[in-house]
Amino acid sequence: MNKSVTVNAKENPIIKYFKDTRAELRKVTWPTREEATNLTVVVLVVTFTMAMILGAVDFLFAQFFRLLVGG
Structure with missing residues (x-):
C-alpha cells in the first residue's frame, strides 16, 4: 500500500491571530461619521x-441621614 503523507505545517499562532482579526474587521459594517456623531451625543x-x-x-440621602443622625 502506498499512502501519501500530508504534512500539516502549523501556522504561527500570532500570525494566525492577526490574519483572523483582519478578516473579522473586513466584515464589520462601520458607522458613518454622522451616525458616530449622533451616537456620541446620545452617550x-x-x-x-x-x-x-x-x-x-446622593444629596437627598445625605440630607436624610443628616436629619436621622441629628448632625
Missing part, C-alpha cells in the same frame, strides 16, 4: 443625565 446626554440623577439621589 454624552445619557451620561450627563444619569450623573445629575445620581447626584440628586
Whole structure:
C-alpha cells in the first residue's frame, strides 16, 4: 500500500491571530461619521443625565441621614 503523507505545517499562532482579526474587521459594517456623531451625543446626554440623577439621589440621602443622625 502506498499512502501519501500530508504534512500539516502549523501556522504561527500570532500570525494566525492577526490574519483572523483582519478578516473579522473586513466584515464589520462601520458607522458613518454622522451616525458616530449622533451616537456620541446620545452617550454624552445619557451620561450627563444619569450623573445629575445620581447626584440628586446622593444629596437627598445625605440630607436624610443628616436629619436621622441629628448632625
